[in-house]
Amino acid sequence: MVERIAYKGRLPEDAANISLAEYTKLVKSRQRRWLKRNSLQLRQLNEKIESVKAKGSKRSIKTRRREALILPSWVGLSFDVYNGKEYQHIEIQPAMLGHRLGEFVYSTKRVQHSAPGIKATRGSKFLSQK
Numbered sequence: 001m002v003e004r005i006a007y008k009g010r011l012p013e014d015a016a017n018i019s020l021a022e023y024t025k026l027v028k029s030r031q032r033r034w035l036k037r038n039s040l041q042l043r044q045l046n047e048k049i050e051s052v053k054a055k056g057s058k059r060s061i062k063t064r065r066r067e068a069l070i071l072p073s074w075v076g077l078s079f080d081v082y083n084g085k086e087y088q089h090i091e092i093q094p095a096m097l098g099h100r101l102g103e104f105v106y107s108t109k110r111v112q113h114s115a116p117g118i119k120a121t122r123g124s125k126f127l128s129q130k
Contacts, residue, residue, distance in 0.1 A: 068100060
């Protein structure tokens with residue numbers, strides 16, 4: 001059976017056409033509060049997005065706003081989000097609505113210890129440090 005991804009009971013085609021006023025009623029209170037309080041930050045980011053949409057280009061939008069809430073008008077766009085070291089590429093999908101950009105770009109990596117330190121024996125790798 002084919003999986004149907006919907007946002008709050010709306011199909012992906014319908015989810016991209018939700019107005020901002022209707023969207024604020026669908027999201028949880030924390031997201032609604034962010035939309036209300038950070039309208040200036042959101043407006044600046046939307047200006048970048050509208051300029052890319054007007055040109056019709058497929059280039060990704062570079063941003064450092066990891067806390068930005070993903071809006072329905074962003075579905076299908078690509079972003080390069082800064083993780084503290086480099087920009088990582090993400091494609092916005094309907095399942096991401098209501099989340100923040102930073103949730104999909106990790107800022108830390110898994111630590112892998114490969115060998116003991118300098119002038120250490122192979123057995124001392126397993127001893128606890130003082």
